[in-house]
Amino acid sequence: MNNVYLSIGTNIGDREQNLKHAIKMLQGTKDITVKAISSIYETAPVGYINQPSFLNIAVFIQTALSAYETLEVCQSIENELGRVREIRWGPRIIDLDILLFNNENIEVENLMIPHPRMYERAFVLVPLHEIMQHPLTEQLRLVEASVQSMDLQKEGILKWKHINNINEFTRAEESK
Ligand SMILES: Nc1ncnc2c1ncn2[C@@H]1O[C@H](COP(=O)(O)OP(=O)(O)OP(=O)(O)O)[C@@H](O)[C@H]1O
Numbered sequence: 001m002n003n004v005y006l007s008i009g010t011n012i013g014d015r016e017q018n019l020k021h022a023i024k025m026l027q028g029t030k031d032i033t034v035k036a037i038s039s040i041y042e043t044a045p046v047g048y049i050n051q052p053s054f055l056n057i058a059v060f061i062q063t064a065l066s067a068y069e070t071l072e073v074c075q076s077i078e079n080e081l082g083r084v085r086e087i088r089w090g091p092r093i094i095d096l097d098i099l100l101f102n103n104e105n106i107e108v109e110n111l112m113i114p115h116p117r118m119y120e121r122a123f124v125l126v127p128l129h130e131i132m133q134h135p136l137t138e139q140l141r142l143v144e145a146s147v148q149s150m151d152l153q154k155e156g157i158l159k160w161k162h163i164n165n166i167n168e169f170t171r172a173e174e175s176k
């Protein structure tokens with residue numbers, strides 16, 4: 001079983017619904033179990049500044065899938081939710097990135113793990129730090145050190161909604 005951390009971001013349309021849909025689709029994927037979901041954070045755009053703010057979360061999953069198969073699942077969820085690739089770092093309905101896959105370093109075409117820009121991104125590290133599971137690997141220790149050195153106000157990171165348990169997304173959907 002592989003221990004995997006994902007980052008999910010959205011800044012177009014009904015952002016909370018977009019996150020819910022993505023989580024539901026992960027939960028509905030054979031061989032993936034969603035084990036933890038961070039609070040939802042509202043975050044200032046990074047990279048391409050002239051766009052709406054994002055909602056960001058981190059998700060911890062356990063999966064029998066390989067890293068590459070997990071990437072394919074992430075991409076099919078992005079496609080299903082109607083993501084169109086336009087501006088690099090620009091607005092998006094949904095973006096799923098693989099942050100960590102066990103304690104592995106993976107560098108193949110189209111896939112780099114740990115995600116090459118994660119340690120400099122507060123919108124990734126803050127939610128990730130919230131759901132880190134023990135034992136702390138070398139990579140998770142680095143997350144801890146990086147997040148502690150960041151000024152979250154300066155980085156534009158605001159806790160937007162606390163998620164008490166992982167079924168909250170699904171249940172809220174059903175009660176509509
Ligand atoms: N760890 C990873 N997780 C997800 N995609 C990855 C990863 N490493 C490499 N990629 C590749 O990156 C490609 C571009 O991803 P995407 O368009 O989501 O980039 P982005 O989200 O705009 O920018 P960034 O990569 O800086 O977050 C994907 O098609 C995928 O093949």
Ligand SMILES: Nc1nc2c(c(=O)[nH]1)N=C(CO)CN2
Nearest residue numbers: 009043044045046054089123
């Ligand atoms: N705050 C924030 N900024 C971003 C994000 C994101 O998810 N959140 N994703 C990007 C492309 O990966 C570029 N910039």
